[in-house]
Amino acid sequence: MIGHIKVLIVDDHALVRDVLAGRLATETDIDIVGTAPDAGAAVTRAAECSPDVILMDIDMPGISAFEAARTIRDRNPNVKLVFLSAYVNDQYIDQALEIEAQGYLSKQEPAEVVIDAVRRAFRGSTRFSKSVRDRIVLEAGGVRLASGGSSRLHLLTPREREILGYLASGMPKKEIARLLDISPKTVEKHCDHLMEKLDIHDRVRLARFAIREGLTQP
Numbered sequence: 187m188i189g190h191i192k193v194l195i196v197d198d199h200a201l202v203r204d205v206l207a208g209r210l211a212t213e214t215d216i217d218i219v220g221t222a223p224d225a226g227a228a229v230t231r232a233a234e235c236s237p238d239v240i241l242m243d244i245d246m247p248g249i250s251a252f253e254a255a256r257t258i259r260d261r262n263p264n265v266k267l268v269f270l271s272a273y274v275n276d277q278y279i280d281q282a283l284e285i286e287a288q289g290y291l292s293k294q295e296p297a298e299v300v301i302d303a304v305r306r307a308f309r310g311s312t313r314f315s316k317s318v319r320d321r322i323v324l325e326a327g328g329v330r331l332a333s334g335g336s337s338r339l340h341l342l343t344p345r346e347r348e349i350l351g352y353l354a355s356g357m358p359k360k361e362i363a364r365l366l367d368i369s370p371k372t373v374e375k376h377c378d379h380l381m382e383k384l385d386i387h388d389r390v391r392l393a394r395f396a397i398r399e400g401l402t403q404p
Contacts, residue, residue, distance in 0.1 A: 194237035225254035244271040266307035275400035346380040354396030
């Protein structure tokens with residue numbers, strides 16, 4: 187027994203939330219202290235229920251899971267993060283590693299793997315699906331993508347990647363500014379920087395790049 191683990195579950199599908207919560211609640215050492223339907227709500231719920239571990243879907247509408255995770259970590263550096271996704275690609279893995287997540291699991295994993303990941307995260311350890319482990323390298327200094335600098339994506343900041351995803355999804359810059367609570371002028375500056383770094387200067391090519399990298403926002 188390692189003590190009761192307070193878990194917050196974040197997923198935009200109610201059925202997934204309910205199934206995960208129901209299964210994890212059967213474990214005597216795990217308490218489900220809350221659920222949230224999107225990343226924005228997760229920030230609020232995390233402040234309310236102070237979870238030890240957050241199980242968070244990556245592919246949700248609204249602000250990105252990684253942006254929410256950074257905000258939550260800023261407020262509570264001790265919270266552990268385990269990401270769930272139907273998709274495994276380098277840009278998601280890279281962002282998860284950047285915020286030092288304790289896990290990244292494919293949604294194809296059985297419940298027992300998710301439970302093990304929660305327990306490992308609580309202890310300060312990690313758990314990654316094999317499809318994720320195949321793309322990363324464990325080093326003395328930490329974990330990194332095995333592909334290193336194979337894509338110019340690694341040149342972008344987390345905010346630039348997020349804005350690129352919204353642009354590629356067809357969202358107007360004014361709407362991006364409203365969603366991220368920043369000024370349109372700031373969005374313009376980010377756009378200029380990411381175009382310069384990627385050496386891509388039209389929206390169609392940007393969209394193709396974002397789709398190839400699995401970067402488009404839902």
